[in-house]
Amino acid sequence: xxxxxxxxxxxxxxxxxxxxxxxxxxxxxxxxxxxxxxxxxxxxxxxxxxxxxxxxxxxxxxxxxxxxxxxxxxxxxxxxxxxxxxxxxxxxxxxxxxxxxxxxxxxxxxxxxxxxxxxxxxxxxxxxxxxxxxxxxxxxxxxxxxxxxxxxxxxxxxxxxxxxxxxxxxxxxxxxxxxxxxxxxxxxxxxxxxxxxxxxxxxxxxxxxxxxxxxxxxxxxxxxxxxxxxxxxxxxxxxxxxxxxxxxxxxxxxxxxxxxxxxxxxxxxxxxxxxxxxxxxxxxxxxxxxxxxxxxxxxxxxxxxxxxxxxxxxxxxxxxxxxxxxxxxxxxxxxxxxxxxxxxxxxxxxxxxxxxxxxxxxxxxxxxxxxxxxxxxxxxxxxxxxxxxxxxxxxxxxxxxxxxxxxxxxxxxxxxxxxxxxxxxxxxxxxxxxxxxxxxxxxxxxxxxxxxxxxxxxxxxxxxxxxxxxxxxxxxxxxxxxxxxxxxxxxxxxxxxxxxxxxxxxxxxxxxxxxxxxxxxxxxxxxxxxxxxxxxxxxxxxxxxxxxxxxxxxxxxxxxxxxxxxxxxxxxxxxxxxxxxxxxxxxxxxxxxxxxxxxxxxxxxxxxxxxxxxxxxxxxxxxxxxxxxxxxxxxxxxxxxxxxxxxxxxxxxxxxxxxxxxxxxxxxxxxxxxxxxxxxxxxxxxxxxxxxxxxxxxxxxxxxxxxxxxxxxxxxxxxxxxxxxxxxxxxxxxxxxxxxxxxxxxxxxxxxxxxxxxxxxxxxxxxxxxxxxxxxxxxxxxxxxxxxxxxxxx
DNA sequence: CTAAACTACCTTTTT
DNA sequence: GGTAGTTTAG
Numbered sequence: 169x170x171x172x173x174x175x176x177x178x179x180x181x182x183x184x185x186x187x188x189x190x191x192x193x194x195x196x197x198x199x200x201x202x203x204x205x206x207x208x209x210x211x212x213x214x215x216x217x218x219x220x221x222x223x224x225x226x227x228x229x230x231x232x233x234x235x236x237x238x239x240x241x242x243x244x245x246x247x248x249x250x251x252x253x254x255x256x257x258x259x260x261x262x263x264x265x266x267x268x269x270x271x272x273x274x275x276x277x278x279x280x281x282x283x284x285x286x287x288x289x290x291x292x293x294x295x296x297x298x299x300x301x302x303x304x305x306x307x308x309x310x311x312x313x314x315x316x317x318x319x320x321x322x323x324x325x326x327x328x329x330x331x332x333x334x335x336x337x338x339x340x341x342x343x344x345x346x347x348x349x350x351x352x353x354x355x356x357x358x359x360x361x362x363x364x365x366x367x368x369x370x371x372x373x374x375x376x377x378x379x380x381x382x383x384x385x386x387x388x389x390x391x392x393x394x395x396x397x398x399x400x401x402x403x404x405x406x407x408x409x410x411x412x413x414x415x416x417x418x419x420x421x422x423x424x425x426x427x428x429x430x431x432x433x434x435x436x437x438x439x440x441x442x443x444x445x446x447x448x449x450x451x452x453x454x455x456x457x458x459x460x461x462x463x464x465x466x467x468x469x470x471x472x473x474x475x476x477x478x479x480x481x482x483x484x485x486x487x488x489x490x491x492x493x494x495x496x497x498x499x500x501x502x503x504x505x506x507x508x509x510x511x512x513x514x515x516x517x518x519x520x521x522x523x524x525x526x527x528x529x530x531x532x533x534x535x536x537x538x539x540x541x542x543x544x545x546x547x548x549x550x551x552x553x554x555x556x557x558x559x560x561x562x563x564x565x566x567x568x569x570x571x572x573x574x575x576x577x578x579x580x581x582x583x584x585x586x587x588x589x590x591x592x593x594x595x596x597x598x599x600x601x602x603x604x605x606x607x608x609x610x611x612x613x614x615x616x617x618x619x620x621x622x623x624x625x626x627x628x629x630x631x632x633x634x635x636x637x638x639x640x641x642x643x644x645x646x647x648x649x650x651x652x653x654x655x656x657x658x659x660x661x662x663x664x665x666x667x668x669x670x671x672x673x674x675x676x677x678x679x680x681x682x683x684x685x686x687x688x689x690x691x692x693x694x695x696x697x698x699x700x701x702x703x704x705x706x707x708x709x710x711x712x713x714x715x716x717x718x719x720x721x722x723x724x725x726x727x728x729x730x731x732x733x734x735x736x737x738x739x740x741x742x743x744x745x746x747x748x749x750x751x752x753x754x755x756x757x758x759x760x761x762x763x764x765x766x767x768x769x770x771x772x773x774x775x776x777x778x779x780x781x782x783x784x785x786x787x788x789x790x791x792x793x794x795x796x797x798x799x800x801x802x803x804x805x806x807x808x809x810x811x812x813x814x815x816x817x818x819x820x821x822x823x824x825x826x827x828x829x830x831x832x833x834x835x836x837x838x839x840x841x842x843x844x845x846x847x848x849x850x851x852x853x854x855x856x857x858x859x860x861x862x863x864x865x866x867x868x869x870x871x872x873x874x875x876x877x878x879x880x881x882x883x884x885x886x887x888x889x890x891x892x893x894x895x896x897x898x899x900x901x902x903x904x905x906x907x908x909x910x911x912x913x914x915x916x917x918x919x920x921x922x923x924x925x926x927x928x929x930x931x932x933x934x935x936x937x938x939x940x941x942x943x944x945x946x947x948x949x950x951x952x953x954x955x956x957x958x959x960x961x962x
Numbered sequence: 963c964t965a966a967a968c969t970a971c972c973t974t975t976t977t
Numbered sequence: 978g979g980t981a982g983t984t985t986a987g
Contacts, residue, residue, distance in 0.1 A: 253976065282977045306977085326983095381977045416976095449975065553973050555979095575975080609963095616963050651963090730977065749974050771973055789974080812972070813978035968984070 196234050196267050204228040207436075207469040208235050211408070214429070214463035215436040216456070220500045221443065221485070221795035222476025222755065229410060229438055230263040233275075236408055237268070244274035248406040248428065250281055252413050254730075256753070257283075260412070277406065281421055283730050285384040288391075288402075295395060296379075296387040303378045303593075304729040308586060309602050310334055310380045317368050321361065333358050337366050341382030342450030344389050344420040346370075376601065385420040392427045403431035414439030414459075418450035426462065433463060441496050442489050443792050445749060447778070447785050457496060474500045476755050478507025480831040481801050485794040487828035492784045509833035510794065510801045512824065517808040518556075518763075522563040525549065525760050528802070529569060529743060532758060544570060544741035546757040550748050550793050552769040556762065557745050564743065566933075568947030574746035580728055584693065584704040585711055589728065591683050595665035596721050599633035608638075611692035613654035615647075622646050623655075635662055661686055669721060676721045680712055699922030748789045751796050759797035764790075764805040765818035790823045803827070910934060915954035918946060923954055 197205055207217045207228045219225035233249060236242045251257045257279050264275070277284060286304070293300040305313070314330040314337075336357050340350055347367035355363060373379060379387065392399040409429050411417070414437035417425070429435035437459060444453040460466050474482055482500050489495070515521040535541035549560055557573060564571045579585060587610055590603035608623070609615040626646065627637025641647060642656045665683050668674060674682070684690050690708065693701050718724040744756070763769055770786035778785070794801055805820045910916065914926045916936060924938035934951060937943045 280977065285977095304977090384977080445974080446976085448973080555972085578976090612964080614963065618963090747974065768973095773973060785974095810978075964987085966984105966986080969982090971981085972979095 194235065194238060196231055196238070200224075200228070200231065201473050203469055203471050203473070204231070207471065208232045210436075210467050210469065211236060211239070211241055212434060214433050214459075214466035216414075216459045216463075216466050216468045217436060217438040217471065218468065218496055218498055219438055219440055219471040220474060220498045221440065221792070222474045223471035223500070224473075224475055225438055225440075225471060226259065226263065226412075228471060229412060230260055230267060232410065232436065233260075233264055234267045242407045245276050246405060246407045247275065247277060247410065248284070248408070249275070249278040249410040250284060250412065250425075251278075252280060252416055254280055254283070256280075256412055280730070281424070282381060282384050285388045285424075286730060288388050289379070289384060292388075292391055292398060295391045295398070297374050298379065298387075299377050301377070303376075303600070304384070305373075305378050305380045305602070306581070306586075306729070307334070307381075308581075309378075312602065312605070313372060313376075314365075314369060317365055317372065321365065321368075323359070323361065328359050328361075333362065333365060336362050337369065338382050339450060340366065341380075341386045342418040342420055344386055344423050346386065346390060378602075382420075385424060389420055389424050389427065392424070399427055400431070402428060407432065407434060409435040411435070411437045412439075415441050415444035415453055415456045416446050416451045417455050418452060419455075422452065422455045429463075435463065440498075442492070442498070442788055443752060445752065445785060445789050445792060447781070448774075457494065470498055472498050472500050474502045475504075476798055477502065477795060477801075478505060478799055480506050480509045481794060481797050481799075483831040484510040484801070484827050485791050487831070488787060488794065488823055488826045489791040491826050492787055508800050509831050510803060510827065511833050511835055512827065513802065513804045513835040514820065515804060515806045518559050518806045518810065519563070521762050521804050521806045522559045525560070525762060525802075525804070526563050526567050526569055528760075529758075530567075532800075542758055544743045547760070548744040548746065548751065548754070548756040548758070548796065549760045549762065550746060550751045550796060552748055552763055552771060552789070554747055556768075560745055560762075565950060566945050566947070568950070570740055570742040571745055572742040574744055575750040579707070579710070582704070582707055584707055587689060588680075588684055588708055588711055589725070591665075591687055591689065592680060592721050593725060594635070594662055595669050595679070595683055596725060598635045598662060598666050601627075601634045604634040604638075607687070607689075608634075608655075608658070611688045613658065614650040615655060616651075619647055619651050619655070635659065658687075672720070676718070676724070677712060677715050680715055680721065684708065684712075697923075699918075702917075748793045752792055755796055755798055757798045758800040759793070759802070761790075761793045761801065761803045762805075763809075764803050764821035764824055765809070766821050767818055768809070769821050770823065787823060787826075790821075910948065910951070910953075916951045917954050918951050 197208065200208060201224075204224055204227065207215065208231045211232075217225070217228060219228065229249075233247060236247060237244060249260065251260065261275065261278060264278075276287075279287075289296065289298075289302075290300045293302060311330055311334055314333050315325065318325050318328070318330045318333060340354070345351070347363060347370055350363050350366065357363070358365065373383065392402075406428055409425065411425060416439070425435065425437075437456070439456050441453055441456050444451060444456070447453065460468065477485075479502055482502055486500055513524070515524060529544070529547055532542040532547065533544070551557055551560075554575070561571065561573070563569075580589070587607055590600075590606040593600045593603040594607070605620065608620060623634055623638045623641050625637075626641045626644070627634050630637065630640060632640070638655055639659050642652060642659060645652070647655060665679070665686075668679055668682075669676075690705065693705050693708070696704075715721070715724055718727070766772075769790070770783055774782035774786050776782075794803075803824065805824065806818075808815055808817045810816070910926050910929065912926055912928060915923065916926055916934075917923050918936070918938065922938055924936040926934050927937050927943065928935035929948075933945050934948050935943065936946055936951070
């Protein structure tokens with residue numbers, strides 16, 4: 169058994185703690201408020217740090233670590249500090265480094281649950297029936313594997329999709345249930361075959377020497393439970409445990425922590441029950457609510473002084489969250505000013521909402537309401553569901569407002585990246601069957617289901633990997649025609665690449681480029697004329713660039729499995745568009761919260777599936793949204809919205825009713841929904857869900873911006889800014905060059921809409937008839953000549 | 963085996 | 978309305 173390796177545990181330890189020891193008076197405690205200080209100084213025993221939004225939680229957490237080091241309570245390698253995301257871990261590392269005045273290389277156990285579990289599991293792999301070089305499968309591999317098992321079990325995967333099984337299994341793993349431990353109550357899952365398939369899946373993973381994300385936790389917990397000697401080793405080693413975002417932990421993570429803290433109980437959990445928004449993926453708010461029971465004698469520290477938002481914003485958020493039951497309870501306050509009230513505005517439909525927000529953002533750039541001009545980087549639009557983003561993208565594209573979408577498919581989850589990675593994986597380890605299956609017919613080689621089945625049969629009959637199976641199949645001439653030739657070619661190429669990896673003849677970057685080239689993979693995308701193709705080639709280029717940061721392909725593959733970040737630094741200020749979930753932990757001077765309509769937010773599905781619990785989680789989401797705003801928070805809703813192509817009318821969100829009136833500025837023109845305080849009036853006024861009738865429509869039109877003081881204010885501001893006219897004055901220099909670049913009839917390419925033809929030119933805008941997307945008005949600088957789109961070099 | 967036609971679905975997402 | 982996944986025709 170690979171016992172505790174002293175070298176790596178001690179790495180960097182000495183210099184760091186020595187440096188820390190020298191500071192006798194702790195200046196790092198100076199900038200803390202009393203609560204933060206209490207949380208930092210309570211080193212021994214269990215501590216629950218209830219940290220409201222914007223209360224300096226990370227500061228307290230990192231200072232606590234600094235304090236541990238400086239008091240000599242622990243060496244850097246004896247502190248276990250767990251986060252959920254790599255980003256949070258990085259942030260903590262750099263802040264600790266900043267406070268100590270040097271980089272922290274010596275904290276090997278500061279990381280995500282998953283990355284720490286990988287480390288532990290590699291050391292004790294054999295206790296889980298694995299080899300220490302096991303591979304980590306992502307969701308995609310997982311599904312493909314399950315599909316095979318489902319097919320083998322003769323299950324109609326129409327009625328019982330593999331995805332569903334994956335969900336069921338994930339759920340069980342989140343609860344730390346091995347196949348043997350799944351309770352009888354669950355035996356009806358997946359048509360009664362869930363447990364059996366789960367067991368098969370685990371067996372298959374073992375055969376493949378692979379684990380999925382859930383296994384990382386599950387295996388380690390299982391090892392700890394079955395091997396007290398191993399557990400004890402780590403209980404002693406990790407003298408202090410710190411956990412970030414405790415409200416997001418699932419049962420497996422909770423058990424893992426409780427096991428590790430079992431000896432000394434020096435565990436400090438930081439979290440905010442009001443920001444628990446991941447219940448749907450296994451997080452148990454109960455963990456944080458139960459903390460004092462789990463760890464009797466725990467000290468509970470509340471961080472309630474908010475340093476982020478103005479008084480009105482804070483009050484509005486507090487008002488909403490107050491409607492939730494079973495909270496641990498916190499009262500946020502600020503010493504800062506009240507600032508602007510939270511703004512509330514209703515719109516006729518989603519398009520108008522997007523238009524209005526676009527104009528507001530443009531107005532803000534010049535400075536309004538006593539606010540200094542705001543950079544686009546300071547503005548965020550937070551939506552409940554990602555499909556809401558498109559309306560904003562379309563609108564911003566046409567008015568030429570730069571934006572960035574945060575979230576969406578991660579870099580390493582994109583198809584082209586995963587394909588390329590599969591090639592690399594095969595070059596490194598030719599027995600990676602999942603990788604082989606992925607690329608055997610990508611690019612198209614004339615090797616379809618049948619050919620793959622033949623290969624699989626041959627491989628299984630001979631007890632070898634798929635690549636070897638393919639080789640045998642070729643030799644035995646089991647395939648004919650184009651497929652046979654192509655497969656022979658592929659096998660030879662794989663041999664060659666593998667030999668080169670081992671010989672280290674070329675640099676790994678050159679090798680990677682060569683693989684992508686020789687496999688025909690880049691060629692495939694170069695030949696592809698869909699709008700996505702150039703972007704995909706761009707991504708491949710980026711992937712190769714990312715390789716440069718590693719010593720070899722193996723090292724790269726090793727790291728990529730767990731680090732799914734896509735923090736590409738783009739230059740230029742942009743508005744951020746993201747989901748409320750993605751916004752947790754972030755802050756922006758100005759925040760827009762559109763789509764506050766019942767059914768959309770709170771989401772109907774959430775309420776149907778989880779009832780009051782679901783509603784409360786949605787409410788916490790509202791709380792998270794509002795508390796992202798530093799100075800200006802604007803909530804909006806639309807009376808009508810196109811949902812699945814169908815126009816639907818909706819009532820304003822019930823959360824709007826919960827906003828405390830004193831802290832809200834209603835911009836909706838009176839008369840729009842029967843006057844009075846927007847939401848309440850509207851909900852009552854509309855009665856049935858039938859939506860706005862014609863008379864109501866007329867009132868909206870009549871009211872359109874001429875009577876209400878609030879509306880007038882907006883109107884006049886718009887006029888000052890020239891909002892109602894086309895913005896021909898903006899970006900003049902850029903636009904002129906851009907305009908001169910095109911004439912009517914030009915073929916052009918647009919990143920989002922694809923290829924098209926310029927039909928007309930008005931100032932900086934082009935009327936383009938897109939091949940696929942129809943006719944659109946687009947700002948010239950978002951378009952390139954069609955020829956340029958073709959030769960994206962690799 | 964591939965391309966076109968058809969149909970069922972439609973939160974939130976990290977590792 | 979749009980896409981992903983599947984069926985059907987070439």
